[in-house]
Structure formats: C-alpha cells, structure tokens
Amino acid sequence: MRVKERAGVDRREEMVTSGVPLPRDMNLYSTDELALFDAAGNPVPCQVKATARWGGSPQDASRPLKWALLDFPASVGAGGESLYYLRRSQTHILPPQNITVSDDGDTLAVDTGAAVFRLRRDSFHLFESVDVSGAGRVLSSSPSNGFFLYAGGKEYRSGAVSPTSFQLEEIGPLRVSLTVRGGLSAGPGDSLLHYTARIHFYAASSCARVFFSLENHNPTQPDDMGQPQCWDIGCPGSVSFSGMDLKLQPQTASCVATLSTGEGERGVFTSHEGDLSIYQDSSGGPWWDVHRHHYPRPQSYVSFRGWRAYGGETEIARGERAQPWLDLSGDGRGLAMGTRDFWQNNPKGLYGGGEMRLSLFPLQYGGEFVFRPGEHKTHEILLYFHAGDAEQAGVAGTMSALRSPLLALASPQWYAASGALGRIVPRDDTPAFAAYEDQNLSAFDPSIGPTGNSLLRSIEANDFFGWCDYGDVPLDYEVPSGQMNLKYNFDYGMLLQFLRSGDYRWWDLASPACRHLADQDILHYEGNIDHWSDGGYFGHSYHDEPGDSNPHRNYGAPHPDLCFAAPGGLLYYYLTGYTEARESAFEVIEYMRYRYENSYGRGNGEGYAEAYNDYGSHSFRPFSNGLRIMTEAYEASGDPAYISTAEWIIRCSHFASDPFLAAPQAGMDGGTSIFSLDLFTFSLGRFLDAINASGIPDREGAASYLVRLVRHQAANCWRSGSEGYQGYPYGWYYNGAIDDSFGVVDLSNWHLLSADCLAYAYLYGGGDDLMALAGQAFRTGSERPNGEGTEPAYWSSKESANSAVFGQVYMRAASGY
Known part of the structure; x- marks a missing residue:
C-alpha cells in the first residue's frame, strides 16, 4: 500500500486510518492473521478492525473477511510516498505504549x-x-x-x-x-x-x-395530505x-x-x-x-x-x-x-x-x-x-x-481483483477503452474535447461551496444553481474511479461528496420510523429547480424512484472508517425497507413505493433502487432480512416487467424509458453477484429473469442510428413504436449502462451474441456521450456521473479480467 504525502509537510509517525478489501478466496477469518510491514520488511504496529465479511456480519468470525480497517503510524517526506505491506502473518508488534x-x-x-x-x-x-x-x-x-x-x-x-x-x-x-x-x-x-x-x-x-x-x-410535520413539510x-x-x-x-x-x-x-x-x-x-x-x-x-x-x-x-x-x-x-x-x-x-x-x-x-x-x-x-x-x-x-x-490526512492506497489491480467492489477493472487506456477513460478525465481536464469546460470549472463557476453546498455538484444541464444531489450514485462513481486509477483528483471530489451526502441529502430521524419519509434521500426529481429556497431537498423527493446514497456511503466507510457515512447509509436502507415492506399489499400499506413513469406505466426505477440498496445492505450487515426484502422487490417488479415482456401489442398503452429498465437489470446483476458470493440460492429466478428482460429488450428495441452507431432509442412504447425524442438511437452515455446490462446477461447465460451488442453499446456510450457529433468532453455533471458509475461490468467481461 502506498501512503502519499500531498500537503508539502514531512509526516512523522502520523496515524493513518484506511480500509483495504480482501478477496474471498484468501479465506482470512481473523484480524489476528494480518500484520503490517514497512518497505524494509520491519513490522509496524497496526490496529485491525473487521468492517465487512463475505456473507456475514462484521462480527461473524465464521465468515471470511471482506474489508479490514487499519490504523497505523506512517512516516513520509513532504511530497513523497512510503510503501507498506499488509501480509498474512502472525508477526505483530505493539506500539511503544498502548492507549x-x-x-x-x-x-x-x-x-x-x-x-x-x-x-x-x-x-x-x-x-x-x-x-x-x-x-x-x-x-x-x-x-x-x-x-x-x-x-x-x-x-x-x-x-x-x-x-x-x-x-x-x-x-x-x-x-x-x-x-x-x-x-x-x-x-x-x-x-x-x-x-x-x-x-x-x-x-x-x-x-x-x-x-x-x-x-x-x-x-417533520405532515400536511393534510400526509406529505412531509420538510423542503x-x-x-x-x-x-x-x-x-x-x-x-x-x-x-x-x-x-x-x-x-x-x-x-x-x-x-x-x-x-x-x-x-x-x-x-x-x-x-x-x-x-x-x-x-x-x-x-x-x-x-x-x-x-x-x-x-x-x-x-x-x-x-x-x-x-x-x-x-x-x-x-x-x-x-x-x-x-x-x-x-x-x-x-x-x-x-x-x-x-x-x-x-x-x-x-x-x-x-x-x-x-x-x-x-x-x-x-x-x-x-x-x-x-x-x-x-x-x-x-x-x-x-x-x-x-x-x-x-490532507494521509491515506493508505492499494493498487488498482488489488481493488479490481479483490471482488469486494464488484466487477471493476483498473484504468485502461488501450484503444478499445480510450474514449471512456477520456470522458472520465474530462471532469478535471478542460482540454479534452471541444467544450473547454470541466466539472471542477463548473463547481467553481457556480460557487458550490459553503457549509450547505460543499461536496455536491451543480445541476448544470438544467439550472446551474440547482443541486444534483449526486444523482445515480455519483459519489460511489467518484470512489470507483479513484480506486481504479489512483488519481487523487477523484478522491478530492469523493471525500467531501460522501460527507456532504451523509449530512445534507438525507432526512435524518431519531428512533423508529414513524412516517414513510423518515430516512429518505432527496434525489434530484423535479427538473429545473434553482435550489435557492430548498437546497438539497428536491420537491419531488423522497421516494424510492430516486433514492441512492447507500452504495457510496458504505464504500466510503469501508475506506475511511467514517462512521457517519455508515449510519446515514443505514438510515436510507431502513427507509427503503420500510417503503417496500409496507407496499404492494404488505404491512400497513403506508409505504407508497409505487411510481409511474412518463408513459403511464409502472416505473422500473423504484424497483432498481430498492433492489440495489437491499443488496448493499445485506453485503454490509449479513442480515438475511435484507435478502428477504430484495426478493419481495423482485416479485413486485413484475408490475413493471410483465407489460414490457408482453409487448409489443397493437393498441397497447404504456411504455418505458430504456435507461430506467437498464437500471433495474443492472440491479438484478448486482443482486446475483452478491448472493452467489454468499452461497445463497437464486430463489426468485433472478438470473433467468435478467436474461429474459435483456433478450426481449434487444430483440425489440435495438436499432442502427446516425453516424453508424448502434443501440437503443430513449424509450419504447408497448404498442411497438420507439420514442425517438433523441434520435433512432439515443446517442448518450446511458449506453454505458446498457453495455453493462448486456454483459450481465451474457455472464448469466444469455449467449455470446449479447457481448457483441454490449461492445456496440459501449462504443456508442463512450464515443457519443451527449448527442450526435459529440465526443468525450465535459458536457455536464450528468455525463460525468454516468461515466463514473457505469461501463465497468462490460469492460471486465470484455477484457477477461
């Protein structure tokens, strides 16, 4: 692990608190099996805490360690680096004096x-x-x-x-x-x-x-309609x-x-x-x-x-x-x-x-x-x-x-190989992936592409600083003063890009983002949930809000339709031990669990998790977010109750998927946006990865369900569009027509998500042809991130978020990592 000094100050025996993932096949069960050594091979005092395990709670010593939090004294010269090695060893050394x-x-x-x-x-x-x-x-x-x-x-x-x-x-x-x-x-x-x-x-x-x-x-004090007056x-x-x-x-x-x-x-x-x-x-x-x-x-x-x-x-x-x-x-x-x-x-x-x-x-x-x-x-x-x-x-x-507190950072190869972060790969600048990597780098480098802009410049130009805004990013594709609230797990994407590249510019965005989200973007509550809004995440829902009267509390939230926060908060906790992030993530987790355990005929009926899309059909997006958050909750806690709720969400998702799978039919009403459908199939893939790693059977047939959805989508929605790019339109009507609001093929980096879903379907038995389509989708999303004639560049915070979060499942499958 590398400890990099970035403040220009000599550090001597400064305490470092950092987390490291451990592969399941290492079969490490006790923190006593780990010891730390410096570059010369000398043992270093190190305090180790289990923060997550494969298929169990952090306290369950019968399950292998997945994340370990290390505390150790590090010395590094101004602007320099020091190397430390975490090994399977019983060679422990205590500090000169314990606390x-x-x-x-x-x-x-x-x-x-x-x-x-x-x-x-x-x-x-x-x-x-x-x-x-x-x-x-x-x-x-x-x-x-x-x-x-x-x-x-x-x-x-x-x-x-x-x-x-x-x-x-x-x-x-x-x-x-x-x-x-x-x-x-x-x-x-x-x-x-x-x-x-x-x-x-x-x-x-x-x-x-x-x-x-x-x-x-x-x-909160609900109004006569039961809506929380909290914005x-x-x-x-x-x-x-x-x-x-x-x-x-x-x-x-x-x-x-x-x-x-x-x-x-x-x-x-x-x-x-x-x-x-x-x-x-x-x-x-x-x-x-x-x-x-x-x-x-x-x-x-x-x-x-x-x-x-x-x-x-x-x-x-x-x-x-x-x-x-x-x-x-x-x-x-x-x-x-x-x-x-x-x-x-x-x-x-x-x-x-x-x-x-x-x-x-x-x-x-x-x-x-x-x-x-x-x-x-x-x-x-x-x-x-x-x-x-x-x-x-x-x-x-x-x-x-x-x-700039010191951080111990493993190599991108270690994070990718550990499996603890799902299906990711180290940064790859080979021709097949160069456009994707350029799109990510455009967050910092205004010389990439024709816009002359960057995410850092947007944050600066919209003065996203101050105790309330710092850490969030501007809604610069709508009303720049508005807050994006790190939509679509942008905070999580920032962390992924940091770990797969080692580029500290991502860390400098991610750390304040995760801390901000844990404070500002969640409706915190005390004790037990007694209103469906308690613990809710304020996703950017209603468009074009300037955010002057209701900063970070969009009037369309909280609702499962736009609920994120948990993946980034938990990963930040694993990396830093920042307990506030874990506590906030679990507030959102319990909020989401309440919403679904009291909806669709369960519980008190006051979960109100149902949502309809712009086509008048049940939306896939709430099911996507609910399933993803329950998956993250199980991986963090080992509590089977979260798997039970996840399975309930999969069953309920048929309200959205059954009409889709029955289409096309002449005169049939409704439809779906492709990206919201893809969000759900992506969450199915993450769920399958989690239960397979924990040895839990696929009781809901999620694998065949995922493949069926992706195959039906490809068979009915795949198109060839302008400039020779292939992929999906923005949406599909259940009467068989496409929503070509953004062209026959929606040239945007939502196709990175489509590539991941196609790759997931391939990985879970859907057939080799799906990987060929995934490659085309990835090319479309990488080379045309924001419409016809666009190229990798900073276009807005939305494109930066999509590239940071999506594309990794396909890249890992394509590269054979």
Whole structure:
C-alpha cells in the first residue's frame, strides 16, 4: 500500500486510518492473521478492525473477511510516498505504549502516552482537563469550555445538561474512539439543537480529532395530505440561530497567539497580546457572489470576497481562501486549533484572545443559519495540545497536515481483483477503452474535447461551496444553481474511479461528496420510523429547480424512484472508517425497507413505493433502487432480512416487467424509458453477484429473469442510428413504436449502462451474441456521450456521473479480467 504525502509537510509517525478489501478466496477469518510491514520488511504496529465479511456480519468470525480497517503510524517526506505491506502473518508488534482507558463512573480518562484526556459523563465541555507529558495541565475544567449556540438572545451550551449517550465505540492499542450525544441547552428542558461528537485519540499523540455533527431532531410535520413539510428553509420544525462556536480556554498565565492563514506566502502572524483572528465570509473565488441576494439560500448573505485577518480590531491581512490554524501558547505549553476545509465550508472564523474560539457558524455572518427537520452538518476539528511554544512543538507541520490526512492506497489491480467492489477493472487506456477513460478525465481536464469546460470549472463557476453546498455538484444541464444531489450514485462513481486509477483528483471530489451526502441529502430521524419519509434521500426529481429556497431537498423527493446514497456511503466507510457515512447509509436502507415492506399489499400499506413513469406505466426505477440498496445492505450487515426484502422487490417488479415482456401489442398503452429498465437489470446483476458470493440460492429466478428482460429488450428495441452507431432509442412504447425524442438511437452515455446490462446477461447465460451488442453499446456510450457529433468532453455533471458509475461490468467481461 502506498501512503502519499500531498500537503508539502514531512509526516512523522502520523496515524493513518484506511480500509483495504480482501478477496474471498484468501479465506482470512481473523484480524489476528494480518500484520503490517514497512518497505524494509520491519513490522509496524497496526490496529485491525473487521468492517465487512463475505456473507456475514462484521462480527461473524465464521465468515471470511471482506474489508479490514487499519490504523497505523506512517512516516513520509513532504511530497513523497512510503510503501507498506499488509501480509498474512502472525508477526505483530505493539506500539511503544498502548492507549489506556480508565473509567470511575463519573470521569473517563484516555492516556495516549503523550497526553491524558479526561471527560465527564454528567456534562460535555468537550474535555474536563488535558495534561500533556512534560508540560502539565494545558486545559482545565471551565463552564466556558465546550460548544455554544446562540439563538433568540439565549446561549445554548453542550455542558448545560448531561449527554444522552456516552459510548466508547472503539478501544484499541493505537486508536480509541468515543461518541457523545446530547443537546445544546439553555438549561434542563430547553434544548434547541442536538449534537453527536466523535472524538478520536491516538497512541503517542497529544492530538484529538473531533467530528462534531450539529443536528435538528425535530420531526417533520405532515400536511393534510400526509406529505412531509420538510423542503423549504424555514419549513415547520426548522430552527434558526445566529451562530455556533467551540470555545476552549488554555491554562496559561501569559499568552502568545500564532496565526497561520494557510494561503500562499502570507506567512505567520504572532501577537504577544494573544489577540489574533481570521474570518472567511465567502468562498473567495471569482464567482464568490453568484448566489448573493438569492434569499434564503445560505450563500445569499455573503458580504465580501474571501477572508480578513485581524490583530485586535485592526485588519492585518486579507486574502481569498484560508486554511488556517491558531495557536495559543505560554508558560511552556499551548493549544492549536483548526478545522478541515475551512474556506470550502464558509463562513468560518477562528479567534484567539484569552480563549480560543472556532466559529463553525460565525455570529458575524450577514444572515441567520437555519436547519430544517432532519438536517445535519458535520465538521472535522483538530486540537493539538502541546509542550513548548508553537515553533518548538512543530505546530505548523501538525496542523498543516489537516488539509490532507494521509491515506493508505492499494493498487488498482488489488481493488479490481479483490471482488469486494464488484466487477471493476483498473484504468485502461488501450484503444478499445480510450474514449471512456477520456470522458472520465474530462471532469478535471478542460482540454479534452471541444467544450473547454470541466466539472471542477463548473463547481467553481457556480460557487458550490459553503457549509450547505460543499461536496455536491451543480445541476448544470438544467439550472446551474440547482443541486444534483449526486444523482445515480455519483459519489460511489467518484470512489470507483479513484480506486481504479489512483488519481487523487477523484478522491478530492469523493471525500467531501460522501460527507456532504451523509449530512445534507438525507432526512435524518431519531428512533423508529414513524412516517414513510423518515430516512429518505432527496434525489434530484423535479427538473429545473434553482435550489435557492430548498437546497438539497428536491420537491419531488423522497421516494424510492430516486433514492441512492447507500452504495457510496458504505464504500466510503469501508475506506475511511467514517462512521457517519455508515449510519446515514443505514438510515436510507431502513427507509427503503420500510417503503417496500409496507407496499404492494404488505404491512400497513403506508409505504407508497409505487411510481409511474412518463408513459403511464409502472416505473422500473423504484424497483432498481430498492433492489440495489437491499443488496448493499445485506453485503454490509449479513442480515438475511435484507435478502428477504430484495426478493419481495423482485416479485413486485413484475408490475413493471410483465407489460414490457408482453409487448409489443397493437393498441397497447404504456411504455418505458430504456435507461430506467437498464437500471433495474443492472440491479438484478448486482443482486446475483452478491448472493452467489454468499452461497445463497437464486430463489426468485433472478438470473433467468435478467436474461429474459435483456433478450426481449434487444430483440425489440435495438436499432442502427446516425453516424453508424448502434443501440437503443430513449424509450419504447408497448404498442411497438420507439420514442425517438433523441434520435433512432439515443446517442448518450446511458449506453454505458446498457453495455453493462448486456454483459450481465451474457455472464448469466444469455449467449455470446449479447457481448457483441454490449461492445456496440459501449462504443456508442463512450464515443457519443451527449448527442450526435459529440465526443468525450465535459458536457455536464450528468455525463460525468454516468461515466463514473457505469461501463465497468462490460469492460471486465470484455477484457477477461
């Protein structure tokens, strides 16, 4: 595995948390069978956790390991790479000092060897105290410490009432993770918003990494028609507030403040009065004000470009995009603080003057902040408690690393061969696949093709930054200000392209995308589902929405017809251990399960999973999404209940497929779009792959069903179109006519999906001729991604999503991988 340094900072014994897939035929059952070695063959301390198994739950030691999460200390020079080898071996080595945890019932103490962190169970001020080896106490108990939210002239504090949950999620020799949940309260019975704080501690480190999620737990309030009023900013159950801070008071008699803006050559500022601050109001880019006055969109209140830094009340610097850290030191000890993706998640503030204050939602921003029911936002915070002053402690290096945490990446060949990511292949620039690879690269390279554009340029031009939008992509094929909500599993596609290529540009899109989706694109709920919308994903459904009043909550959602999220969220969790992504994925999973277990004559009848397409027929798309999500749920959990629901969905899908298979008939009503039918057959293929890998019989005859659908589609819908390209029209009417709205053959990269479905049918016994058709479909989708005369280039976020997600099943079958 390669560990690549990308922040330009030497890393020494920095803890890496990364997941690696393991092939089923390795037959590894215990994490004790794995050991890590450096390039010289020396054993490296490594903490290993099973996060998924082949055909069972992560805890089921009778099933082989599928994904393992590793924690280990890595050293790599600035801009360099280091190699590590994960082997089947019993040669384990422990760190010089394990993390130890003690709990007296009132206070939890985590001793990393470099620092002792204490937290009280009856109040959450983040830390009760922090003692650093060789420096003594850096942080003492104070009611002024913790998270503070300001609304209506009142102050709501994390320490005002006891947390509702205080749980050690992981205890290992190298990393300990604690999760605290509770309310931000002005006093007993007066909570406004809630929080989840995940705190990670590392062996031999005095750093604490905090993932703080601000959450609106208010339920939706259905209208008279039973529809959840959850879309608009300010809808019933919304909470408005003026700001929110993390405040900590280091224990120093004298104080020197050190501020780095993290931008270019602007240097580091120092104040012996301890009064330095920086405030980022907008993204700082050329289009920083493109949403200005588009009320009530969160970016509509921006007032100036970029950031400004102050010494006291005097401006000392200004710039565009800050990635700052702030340190307060004195008396031989200090504390440094920063948050990841500072400017991207604007507005943000960082203040020092007797106390340290990280403004996750700054009071000085021009507008109020509003969280709708079920809305979350998570920030990653790094706190470095240290001996000495900022220079002596190497604060610059430690905090600069926050911009780009280290990741251990296996080779594309390993990811493809593992089978854990399904049917994928490493990047392949041979002539047969070159157009496909160019289409993917056009997300970054505007020189590919005639448009002179790229996904990165589109994100920039539409200012898709700020705490609400960052991580999503623009709806630039309709209304560019609108949010695509990573439709058709674009987040998952970004991760696939990263793993099959090793190109970190995909990772830089995928990581914020997965974190955004886990927060913003899901209607989060507490406890059990009590309304069909709970846990729903807001897919882009109604077209041409500008997203100013209802960002990331399309008025046509949530519904199984456009429900994604789970594949990308789970894969991101396997790769990073980011628990928030897994939790959100399972909210969507349980939502989808509720919808189908209470539809089509089952349960309480209030699942309402039915949907009709533009042709007046039952749509294939809800069945596709339901089946895909149940498949992912089973692979993540090993729970056979998800297979049961998947089989129920397959049975229900005949409402859509029976008319299709009975067509064509003269005078018959209805029809289907080809891509929605293909989405369903693709999901059948994924389901078959999953049950075969787990030894589960095909009780619903899914293989013959898939082949029958694809053969019928090819026999009735396949056409030769313009420019010599072959494939399918956009849709097919059940009276035998085609929907030629986009030509006799729809020249688009939806044909990459068609190629995958044809390849799946071939793989499950459909005949060699289907692979020949798959090759033609792949050529059409690769060479004509967006209509007649087009070529690989960045056309819009939709084409980028389709290419990132589809085409791999065919490529693997065609290349014999």
